[in-house]
Amino acid sequence: MTTYVSLILISIGIGALVGAAGIGGFFMAPALVLLTGLTLHQGMATALFTFIFTGLVGAFYFHRQGTIDWNTAVPVCLGAAMTGFGGAWTGSLLSAAMLSLVLGIVILAAGIYALAARGGQYVLRLPYGARGRWLALFGIGALTGFLSGLTGIGGPALSVPLMALFGFSILMSIGIGQVLQIVGALSGSIANLHLGHIDYSLAFFITAFEILGVLLGAYVTHRVDEIAVRRFVGVLCLLAGSVFIGRAL
Numbered sequence: 001m002t003t004y005v006s007l008i009l010i011s012i013g014i015g016a017l018v019g020a021a022g023i024g025g026f027f028m029a030p031a032l033v034l035l036t037g038l039t040l041h042q043g044m045a046t047a048l049f050t051f052i053f054t055g056l057v058g059a060f061y062f063h064r065q066g067t068i069d070w071n072t073a074v075p076v077c078l079g080a081a082m083t084g085f086g087g088a089w090t091g092s093l094l095s096a097a098m099l100s101l102v103l104g105i106v107i108l109a110a111g112i113y114a115l116a117a118r119g120g121q122y123v124l125r126l127p128y129g130a131r132g133r134w135l136a137l138f139g140i141g142a143l144t145g146f147l148s149g150l151t152g153i154g155g156p157a158l159s160v161p162l163m164a165l166f167g168f169s170i171l172m173s174i175g176i177g178q179v180l181q182i183v184g185a186l187s188g189s190i191a192n193l194h195l196g197h198i199d200y201s202l203a204f205f206i207t208a209f210e211i212l213g214v215l216l217g218a219y220v221t222h223r224v225d226e227i228a229v230r231r232f233v234g235v236l237c238l239l240a241g242s243v244f245i246g247r248a249l
Contacts, residue, residue, distance in 0.1 A: 015213020079141025111237025
């Protein structure tokens with residue numbers, strides 16, 4: 001009974017983080033391993049599968065609020081769709097320690113930037129011209145899709161801070177992250193389906209509560225100042241980056 005109550009509370013909390021900031025899904029896989037006895041690969045695969053549904057709900061909510069730029073979202077999602085399967089397949093064969101270290105450093109740096117920068121500032125600049133911009137956004141999606149499939153964390157954990165580095169608004173970055181989450185999780189789950197790592201009964205149980213959390217988080221983040229959201233994302237990035245670095249060491 002205690003395990004189920006813990007799973008419910010954790011699922012709502014993680015869903016709220018995903019809905020409010022696009023970041024937080026990285027908590028789910030280790031929580032499943034600790035609470036249910038799943039192996040790490042099973043925990044990652046099961047967590048990734050749930051992100052298909054939380055992403056659908058989050059994307060619908062952000063779309064209704066008008067905070068998704070679909071011209072930007074499409075190339076990012078196409079890139080993720082091309083690489084999620086490869087990431088999940090690679091993750092089943094290799095240790096992700098070094099990639100976790102690199103991922104942690106990138107997210108940590110993005111968190112520091114998110115806390116220090118003002119809205120509209122950027123560290124990286126998208127190429128001029130429609131073609132160059134499209135290819136750069138496709139590259140962001142491809143990188144996040146691969147790492148999403150590899151680690152089971154969900155694409156927004158990297159896409160949100162990356163898009164912030166390029167000067168996109170936090171709300172737009174989170175909204176596109178919701179869409180990207182669907183694509184990356186679906187692509188990676190196709191590989192995990194073949195590998196048999198997904199615990200479906202557990203996945204559908206926690207998904208119901210994750211969705212509740214997503215709706216709560218998305219509601220709140222659209223009703224507070226964007227500077228506060230940026231700071232919240234920055235703190236989460238610092239936490240996420242530290243977790244990934246700690247996992248790699």
